[in-house]
Amino acid sequence: MAKVKKQPRPKAETPKGFRDYFGAEVTQRNEMLHTIAGVYHRYGFDALDSSAVETVEALGKYLPDVDRPNEGVFAWQEDESDWLALRYDLTAPLARVFAQHRNDLPTPYRRYAMGPVWRNEKPGPGRYRQFYQCDADTVGSASMAADSEICALLSDTLEEVGIPRGDYLIRVNNRKVLNGVLEAMRLADEAQRHDVLRTIDKFDKVGEAGVRELLTKGRLDASGAFIDGIGLTDTQADPVVAFLTSKGADATATLTNLRDAVGTSDIGGKGIDELEQIAALLSAQGYGADRIELDPSVVRGLGYYTGPVYEAELTFEIFDEKGRKRQFGSVAGGGRYDDLVKRFTGQEVPATGVSIGVDRLLAALREKGRLTAHEHGPVVVTVMDRDRMADYQAMVAELRNAGIRAEVYLGNPKNFGNQLKYADRRNSPMAVIEGGDEKANGIVQIKDLILGAKIAENATLEEWKERTNQFEVPRGDLVARVRAILESQS
Template sequence: MAKQKKTPRPKAITPKGFRDYFGSDVTERAEMLAKIAGVYHAYGFDALESSAVETVEALGKYLPDVDRPNEGVFAWEEDESGWVALRYDLTAPLARVYAQHRNDLPTPYRRYAMGPVWRNEKPGPGRYRQFYQCDADTVGAASVAADAEICALLSDCLETVGIPRGDYIVRVNNRKVLNGVLEAMGVTDEVQSAAVLRTIDKFDKVGEAGVRELLGKGRLDASGAYIDGVGLAEEQAEPVIAFLTSKGESNEETLSNLRAAIGESSIGAEGVAELEQIGALLAAQGYGPDRIVIDPSVVRGLGYYTGPVYEAELTFEILDDKGRKRQFGSVAGGGRYDDLVKRFTGQAVPATGVSIGVDRLLAALREKGRIKSHAQGPVVVTVMDRDRMADYQAMVGELRQAGIRAEVYLGNPKNFGNQLKYADKRESPVAIIAGSDEFDAGKVQIKDLILGAKIAENATLEEWKERPSQFEVARTDLVAKVREILDGQDD
């Protein structure tokens, strides 16, 4: 009889393009999202939590650089529902929610949503297949006042989480202006139009010369690979170049240059007029070009935008992996998508909104030193006498009731040194020590682990004597002394 093969053990590895988030990562994200939610709520937006799974039909084919159905999403076939997929953003699900519940929702409907999204794309450094977004959208408002409000909200969010003025800029453009440029170029084919828009979106990376090459025959990229171009003649490309280089010293100069770039296009003129109105509305609220500026280079890759588009860029410099200086870049974007709900209802429903990239913004805040690189662990109550567990639990209960994060050591208490090693690994600020002698005397030992680590690393013996890191106090003074030590560590 053949020997039965053992089932191989599964490998403990994270799937490609995904990552695990531990304590401080989760805490920092939650705190930042709470601040952003506060701004959204102050602007009158209501929370919405929609399904993580949508039908592929409901999601539509709107991911950038996607040419075949289901590409770019994690999709599977259900017996009854047909093809379904994990959501790739929070906007397409909103369109489905509004279409489904519109009779019960106010118009305009102002909602915000926060949560993970999934994209089946090639992962890379800092680019994951699952990431967090937090969105705010207004559905049912055709006025560009809604777009201006979203830009103001985005500016306020960045400042609220800790990005000061001067370190960011919200840039605004309009897809109607882009359509006017395409009209002036004589480009009417949908596929070619999409290729031109993708090329314009690369302006920041490849510059004017690179865009000219990509609009024409193509170019060699930095790796030496040849990128095929759109195939336009040189004269056809000129309106694009005029458009991309139309940003002036002021919004007024930029608008004037855009009018020249669109020629006789009526849709282009409509877009320029909307940008002018957005600028005026923002100026009336005190949002000047130092915070929000009209910039023709903003395109946004998603295909569902129909009007104003916006992007928040952080302007301070960081060092890349090779030690070179570069700007941090974009952390948020959005725009108007008046046709997305229409796919469900058959009736035009105006909508506009913004999405903030949570992981990117967290990385920016760390670069600016606006958040700690790690969260502090809990106070650890060590166990010297396992028969006195009720007394240890009483201590930790008092600390928690006082608002102090705390836990009792629940491992094997036999080796006390391992308990302190555990506290160090938890990055605990304080350890509580009490055995039979302390309980009989009505006292406890309190060890300042942060100060103790500093003294052990840097101090001489004399400094150790002058700055004790362990204290014996009355049991009744436990909470007060721990609070005193924690407050001193924050100084």
Template sequence: MAKQKKQPRPKAVTPKGFRDYFGSEVSERKTMLDQIAEVYHLYGFDALETSAVETVEALGKFLPDVDRPNDGVFAWQEEDSGWLALRYDMTAPLARVAAQYRNDLPSPYRRYTMGPVWRNEKPGPGRFRQFYQCDADTVGAPSVAADAEICSMLSDTLEAVGISRGDYIVRVNNRKVLNGVMEVAGVLDASDPTKFEHERGIVLRAIDKLDRLGHDGVLALLGAGREDVSGDFTKGAGLSDEQAQIVMGFMAAKRDSGAATVARLHELVQGSVIGAEGVNELETIAELMAAGGYGSDRVEIDPSVVRGLGYYTGPVYEAELTFEVQDEKGRPRQFGSVAGGGRYDDLVKRFTGQSVPATGVSIGVDRLLAALRAKGRAGKEAPGPVVVTVMDRDRMADYMEIVTELRNAGIRSEVYLGNPKNFGNQLKYADKRGSQVAIIQGGDEKERDMVQIKDLVLGAKIAENATLEEWKERPSQYEVPRAEMVARVRQILEGEG
């Protein structure tokens, strides 16, 4: 009989394009999301959690740069219910919720949501297949006052999490203005919206890459196409030089003030009804921002903002961080965009057949956290728990009593639950946990109702700068009555030890 082949052990590796998050990373993300939620609550938005799984039909054909509904998502086919997929953003699930519960929800419906999304895309440096998003949307409000409110809330949110005024700008544009410009350029036919649809998609994606490709790169994509440094060729929109220059003129329409920019845009869309409507909406947003005290140092009109997704129908906005960081080669560069969104009045219509106005914004949680680390506002290791060491395994009940007393006082703490035989290993464990204090109580201290408190931070500093004999003479470990334990531990944790 042939010997059965031994099954190989599974490899302990994270799947490609995914990553694991540990203690301090999870904690700082939660802290930031709590700060964001506080601002959203202040603005009257309610929390919503939707299923991580949607039907492919509900997700729809709204992924950027793809031709098929289930391209770019993690999808599978159920035997009795068709294709399902992990959500790729938070907006498509909201459209489904707004349609499904339209008779129960208030109108307008204001919601925010936070959680992971999944995209079946090629991973790269800093680009993962699972990442967090934090969205806020208003469904059922046709007025651009809803768009203006999103912009002001985004500004307040960035400041609430620690991005100083002057280190960010919320840039606002309107897709109707761009449609007007494309109508003037001859790549949009108001009587037949499907005509030139493919060319307009290329134009939108090209403009959205202005920061990365520059003027010449975008101009090439508006024309015949562009070849990158690797030799790969991207086919362009096929616009004539005259048509391309009209679009490029739109991207260069920003002036020193919102009023001057709006005036220039009026000139560019002359003769286009949809374009004039979009410029008027931008003018209204600028007036509302000024009335609310949000000057051009916080929110500004910028025609270069288009956003890549095809479902936007009106105002679009993007939050850009303007401070400099260093790239992997040590070169200075601006941090860039951390949030974006816009109006999408046709998304809910897919379910109801009726147009439902909606607008919202999505914050890239990982990028905003990276920005806070770059500003020194996050990334610091949180102190670990107080560790109650075990000198006698038969006295575990005593140590549990000590740790309960610390926890009841609001002090994060734990009993060492490894093998207590080697006391040095217990202190090594406390060091690896980032603990500031260790509690020690042997049988002698128990009889006298005392405890030893070891200041691990001070002990480490002394050990770095003194001989062993000098270290032994310093008060990094001392005995106190059990009744004073909580107060003395709190002194050390608060920096007063």
């Protein structure tokens, strides 16, 4: 009889590009989502929880990689024809939802959505294939008031979650202005226009001189490798450079410079008019350039947006993995996308919105020291006599009914020291002890574990003898005393 081959054990590891989130991290994220939802709700947006799975056809051409229908997303074939995929953002599903339910929805439709999205991209440091987004969008309004409101909402949200004024800047641009620049360049070749857009996207990295070199003759990068240029003349490159460097001392100066950059382009002029409206509307609401400013260097998803675009950047410095100072960077972005719903309906439906990267925003708050990795665990009721489990469960029930997080130790109670070690690992604020003597005398012992840790860390031996973190209280005062200790700890 052939020997049955033993199956290897599966590896206990997360797939590449994914991670697990534990207690404090989950709590911090949930609290942030609650805060963000409060701002969105205050602005009049309604919650929407759409399906995490869409057809690849519904997700459309805005996938990260469009060479094949299932590139860039996690996709599978349901039958011989239909491909399904996990959503890669929250905007494409919104377009499908509005097209499907538009007869039952108010117009404009104002919705916010929060949840995980999945991208089948190459993972890297801090770059995961699953992450959380928080979106707010207005579908059905072409008014620049909708765009200015999104910028104001984004500013209020950042401040509400703990990013103070001065530590962030929301920068606003317009895709139409860029289209006007391309018109002014008079490029007939579509491939060249695409190359120009890709080059513009590198402005933050290579600067004005680098962009000019990439548009014309090419340049040497930091590694010494030569990168071929597009081959434009200096005259052809001038409108692009003028556009990227048109930011002035204030909004008026920036708009004037932009008009010079687009020349007589009609579409470019419309884009500048829209930026002017947004600036005026934000000023009327009290949002100055210290929070929101016009910045022509902002380029987001050039094939995605049709009008205003905006990006929230955190301006404070952090140290990277090599110990170098750098700005924290972008945590949110969005813009106007008037063509998404049209894919389903055949009719143009104006829309604008913003998406916040929750994980990056949480990381920013940790960098600023506004989040800690610690969270108090439950009050642990220890077990001195396993035959009296009903008594201990009664204590826990009283604490929970009073709104206090609590649990009974459910491991092997034989070693009391192990119970206290368990409480420490749970980051418990205190342990409740009731042995046979305490039960007979109608009392319980409460051990303040937070105070005990502080005493052990800071006190000398003599001071330790004089202080105590364990208290004897009447059994009937258990809830009141636990609550008082929790309040003193906080």
